[in-house]
Amino acid sequence: xxxxTQPPSMSVSPGQTASITCSGDKLGDKNPCWYQQKPxxxxxxxxxxxxxxxxxxxxxFSGSNSGNTxxxxxxxxxxxxxxxxxxxxxxSKVFGGGTKLTVL
Amino acid sequence: xxxxxxxxxxxxxxxxSLRLSCAASGFAFSSHWMSWVRQAPGxxxxxxxxxxxxxxxxxxxxxxxxxxxxxxxxxxxxxFLQMNSLxxxxxxxxxxxxxxxxxxxxxxxxxxxxxxxxx
Numbered sequence: 001x002x003x004x005t006q007p008p009s010m011s012v013s014p015g016q017t018a019s020i021t022c023s024g025d026k027l028g029d030k031n032p033c034w035y036q037q038k039p040x041x042x043x044x045x046x047x048x049x050x051x052x053x054x055x056x057x058x059x060x061f062s063g064s065n066s067g068n069t070x071x072x073x074x075x076x077x078x079x080x081x082x083x084x085x086x087x088x089x090x091x092s093k094v095f096g097g098g099t100k101l102t103v104l
Numbered sequence: 105x106x107x108x109x110x111x112x113x114x115x116x117x118x119x120x121s122l123r124l125s126c127a128a129s130g131f132a133f134s135s136h137w138m139s140w141v142r143q144a145p146g147x148x149x150x151x152x153x154x155x156x157x158x159x160x161x162x163x164x165x166x167x168x169x170x171x172x173x174x175x176x177x178x179x180x181x182x183x184f185l186q187m188n189s190l191x192x193x194x195x196x197x198x199x200x201x202x203x204x205x206x207x208x209x210x211x212x213x214x215x216x217x218x219x220x221x222x223x
Contacts, residue, residue: 001166033209035149042199042213043149049208086149090208093139093151093163 004087004096011102018074020099022087025068031090032070034063037098038083047072048090079103106130106212108200113217120190120221126183126200126214134158134178137203139210140185142196142219150196153185154203168194190221 004024012018022032034047045054047063050070060075074081082103087096112124124140139154153164153174162174173186183200200214 031208035210037149042215043210044213045204045209045211048204052207054207054209054211084148088149088151088209093154093165095149095151098148 002089002092002094004089004094006085006087006096006099008097009100009102011104012074012077014079014103015076018077018081018101020072020074020085020087020101022070022072022096023068024089024094024096027070027089028065028067030092032063032065033088033090034061034070034072035086035088036081036083037086043086046085074101077101077103106202108202108212108214110198110200110214110217113198113219115220115222116190117223118191118221121186121188122190122219124185124187124198124200124217124219128181128183128200128202131202131212133181135205138174138176138183139201139203140174140183141199141201141210141213142194143199143216144193144196147196152198155183187219190219192221195219195221 035043037043050065051063062073084098086098107129109127140152155162155174171189175184197216199216201210202212204211
């Protein structure tokens with residue numbers, strides 16, 4: 001079965017850049033998406049098709065993907081960005097294990 | 105305003121059954137693929153099943169094949185998940201999820217309903 005691998009956790013200082021990776025076989029061909037989930041809330045789509053931002057998502061969120069890796073980048077990270085982030089290979093619907101981002 | 109409200113969750117014994125429902129409003133329900141996604145307590149997201157706009161195609165994750173069945177009623181703007189032979193590892197919050205028409209990804213999520221499988 002298809003698997004996606006994310007780092008379980010990472011931390012970033014306010015104002016700095018956070019880069020969260022997601023790896024899987026030929027992930028770049030599988031239309032990767034990224035979701036943000038805050039405690040007690042439903043997920044929110046922040047990146048689709050690897051690098052596109054839905055309406056209403058701040059410009060500090062960006063995505064890239066190539067080969068086996070997709071990356072979510074948060075520039076100028078704010079305290080409100082502290083959350084769990086999940087990648088998904090849309091073509092197969094599989095989710096990564098999630099990355100807990102701490103802003104401190 | 106787009107709304108999706110799940111119901112039908114609760115406590116059930118191993119081997120039992122539950123039927124989850126999702127009532128949608130505020131958008132053209134029959135124009136969207138729809139999914140169920142679950143999240144076990146303290147764990148990550150897991151896609152469970154999805155269904156085509158007209159119900160003619162359905163897909164389920166291997167771990168629920170033969171036990172769960174997704175369906176929809178476009179006349180009532182409703183999505184369903186029939187869950188049989190429930191196991192302890194099916195315990196999770198189950199989210200109703202709308203798949204985007206023009207892009208990829210789930211562009212709207214319900215608030216979720218908790219299913220607990222325990223004796």
